[in-house]
Amino acid sequence: MITVLLVDDEPQILRAMSINLRARGYRVVTAADGTRALALTATEHPDLIVLDLGLPDIDGVEVIRRLRSWTPVPIVVLSGRRTGHDKVHALDAGADDYVTKPFGIEELLARMRAVTRRHGVREERPTVRIGRWEVDTAARTVRNAESEETRHLTKTEWHLLTMLVTRPGRLVAQRDLLTEVWGPTYVAETHYLRQYVGQLRRKLEDDPARPRHLLTEPGMGYRFQPEP
Amino acid sequence: MITVLLVDDEPQILRAMSINLRARGYRVVTAADGTRALALTATEHPDLIVLDLGLPDIDGVEVIRRLRSWTPVPIVVLSGRRTGHDKVHALDAGADDYVTKPFGIEELLARMRAVTRRHGVREERPTVRIGRWEVDTAARTVRNAESEETRHLTKTEWHLLTMLVTRPGRLVAQRDLLTEVWGPTYVAETHYLRQYVGQLRRKLEDDPARPRHLLTEPGMGYRFQPEP
DNA sequence: AGGCCTCTTGACGAAATCCCTACGCCCCGG
DNA sequence: CCGGGGCGTAGGGATTTCGTCAAGAGGCCT
Numbered sequence: 468m469i470t471v472l473l474v475d476d477e478p479q480i481l482r483a484m485s486i487n488l489r490a491r492g493y494r495v496v497t498a499a500d501g502t503r504a505l506a507l508t509a510t511e512h513p514d515l516i517v518l519d520l521g522l523p524d525i526d527g528v529e530v531i532r533r534l535r536s537w538t539p540v541p542i543v544v545l546s547g548r549r550t551g552h553d554k555v556h557a558l559d560a561g562a563d564d565y566v567t568k569p570f571g572i573e574e575l576l577a578r579m580r581a582v583t584r585r586h587g588v589r590e591e592r593p594t595v596r597i598g599r600w601e602v603d604t605a606a607r608t609v610r611n612a613e614s615e616e617t618r619h620l621t622k623t624e625w626h627l628l629t630m631l632v633t634r635p636g637r638l639v640a641q642r643d644l645l646t647e648v649w650g651p652t653y654v655a656e657t658h659y660l661r662q663y664v665g666q667l668r669r670k671l672e673d674d675p676a677r678p679r680h681l682l683t684e685p686g687m688g689y690r691f692q693p694e695p
Numbered sequence: 696m697i698t699v700l701l702v703d704d705e706p707q708i709l710r711a712m713s714i715n716l717r718a719r720g721y722r723v724v725t726a727a728d729g730t731r732a733l734a735l736t737a738t739e740h741p742d743l744i745v746l747d748l749g750l751p752d753i754d755g756v757e758v759i760r761r762l763r764s765w766t767p768v769p770i771v772v773l774s775g776r777r778t779g780h781d782k783v784h785a786l787d788a789g790a791d792d793y794v795t796k797p798f799g800i801e802e803l804l805a806r807m808r809a810v811t812r813r814h815g816v817r818e819e820r821p822t823v824r825i826g827r828w829e830v831d832t833a834a835r836t837v838r839n840a841e842s843e844e845t846r847h848l849t850k851t852e853w854h855l856l857t858m859l860v861t862r863p864g865r866l867v868a869q870r871d872l873l874t875e876v877w878g879p880t881y882v883a884e885t886h887y888l889r890q891y892v893g894q895l896r897r898k899l900e901d902d903p904a905r906p907r908h909l910l911t912e913p914g915m916g917y918r919f920q921p922e923p
Numbered sequence: 924a925g926g927c928c929t930c931t932t933g934a935c936g937a938a939a940t941c942c943c944t945a946c947g948c949c950c951c952g953g
Numbered sequence: 954c955c956g957g958g959g960c961g962t963a964g965g966g967a968t969t970t971c972g973t974c975a976a977g978a979g980g981c982c983t
Contacts, residue, residue, distance in 0.1 A: 478764065478765065478766065481767050482763075482767045489814070497767060621928080621929060622929085623930070634834075637833070638834060638835035638836070642801065643809060646806065647809050651802075651806075654805075656931095657970080658933090658971090659931080659932095660971095661970090661973085662930090662931085662932090664971095665971095665972060665973065668972095683972090685849070685970055685971070686850040690835075849939085849940060849941085885959085885960090886943085886944095886960090886961095887941095887943095890943095890961090890962090892961090893960095893962065896961095897962095903961095911959095913959065913960075
C-alpha cells in the first residue's frame with residue numbers, strides 16, 4: 468500500500484483529500500504545518516508527499532529544501548497562487564510536479580501516479596487477485612493475469628467490490644455495504660446486494676454458481692476470501 | 696483499541712451507549728457538555744467522536760467548527776430534531792455523518808464503522824483462542840492456529856458465542872443469553888441454548904462431550920473459560 | 924429521437940438456517 | 954426402584970434468505 472503524506476494548513480481540505488485518497492486505496496498521513504511534515508516524513512517514510520506551499524510556520528519552499536537534503540521522496544506541490552514564481556522556486560528546490568488550485572481530484576491523482584511511476588515507487592499497487600483476474604482498486608482496472616483481456620465494472624460494482632476487497636477475509640455486514648454504497652435509506656434493500664454481488668461473480672469468478680472469493684454469509688453479509 | 700468520545704447532555708443516554716459500545720470492544724470516554732468535549736478531545740485523542748447537537752453550554756455545530764479548526768478526527772452527529780437544517784449545518788461545519796434519533800444501536804455502529812474505516816482508523820482484532828481455534832469476532836472468522844482450516848458459524852451461533860467470549864471467565868445467565876439473542880419473549884426456551892451451545896461445542900471443542908472452554912453451569916447459564 | 928448503459932424492481936425456485944419435537948442420559952431425592 | 958429436573962443430541966419441517974432471470978426506468982451520448 469502506498470503511503471501519502473498530505474500537508475495543508477486547512478483541516479477541511481486535509482479531510483476531504485484524505486477521504487478521496489483513502490477511497491482509492493492509499494494510506495494517508497496528514498500534517499498541518501511544516502514542522503510536523505518534516506517529522507512525519509522521517510517517521511512514516513511516505514512514498515509520496517503532497518505539499519501545500521502556504522504553511523503557518525515554515526515556508527513551503529523551505530520545507531522542500533530541507534526534505535531534499537536527505538530524501539529523494541517524490542513531492543507534488545499545491546498552490547493557490549497563480550504566479551509562476553512559486554512554481555519555479557518549488558521545482559528548483561526539488562519538487563517533482565506542481566498542481567494549481569483549484570484542481571480536480573482526478574488531476575491530482577493523475578499527477579501522483581505519474582510522479583510515483585517516474586520514481587519507480589514499488590508499483591506495489593493495492594492489487595488483489597480473484598481467480599485469474601487482477602483487480603486494481605486504485606486504477607479501477609481488472610485484467611487477466613495471463614492474457615490482456617480486461618473486464619469493465621460499473622461505478623456501483625466498483626464501490627461494492629472495493630468495500631469487500633479492502634477487508635480481505637473479513638465479514639462485511641449487509642448494513643455496512645448498503646449504507647456505504649447506496650446510502651442510509653437503503654439499509655433494507657438487501658436484494659440490491661444479491662443483484663450486484665451476482666454481477667460481480669459473473670464477471671470475476673471462474674464458476675459464478677460456486678463462488679470461491681465472493682462469499683455469502685446468510686443473514687449477515689458478504690466476505691472477500693483471498694487466494695490461499 | 697479504538698477510543699470513542701461520547702458527547703450527550705443526558706446521563707442515561709451516555710450510560711446506555713457506553714455499555715453498548717464497551718461490549719463491542721470500544722474504549723469510551725464521555726462528556727456532558729461542549730467545553731468538556733473540546734478539552735477531552737485534546738487530552739484523550741479519540742479516534743472518533745459521537746456528538747449530540749443539543750448541548751447545554753455551546754451549540755453543537757459550534758463545537759464541530761472548533762474541533763475542525765485543528766483536528767480531522769471523524770465526527771458522527773446525533774440529533775433529535777428532524778429538520779434538515781441541523782444536518783446541513785453540521786455537515787458544513789465538518790461532521791462526517793449524521794444519525795437522527797431515535798436510532799437503533801446497530802445503525803449507529805454501522806455508521807461508526809463506516810466513518811472510522813474511511814478515515815483509516817485501524818481496528819484491532821479482539822481474537823480469542825478456543826483450543827486450537829482462533830476466533831475473531833470482529834472479522835467473524837474461525838481458523839485453526841496451525842493449518843489453514845476454517846470453521847463456519849451461522850448468525851445465531853456468532854451472536855451467542857460473542858456474548859460468551861466478550862465476558863471471559865464470567866457466568867452469563869440463561870435469561871441474559873436468551874433475551875439478547877432470541878428476544879425477551881424467549882426467556883423460557885432454554886432448550887435453544889442447549890441446542891446452539893451444543894453446535895458451538897461440536898465446531899470448536901476438541902472433545903465436544905467434555906468441553907473445556909464452553910462450560911455449563913447447571914441451572915444458571917454458561918461460561919467461556921479462556922486458555923490458562 | 925434513438926440507442927446504449929446502468930440502476931431499479933419484481934418474481935420464483937433453490938439453498939441455508941432456524942425452530943421445534945422427540946428421546947436418551949445423568950444426577951438426586953423420595 | 955422410580956420419577957423428575959436439567960442437560961445433550963438428533964432429525965425434519967417451516968421459514969427466512971439467497972441467486973437468477975427478466976423487464977421497466979432513467980440518464981447520457983450520438
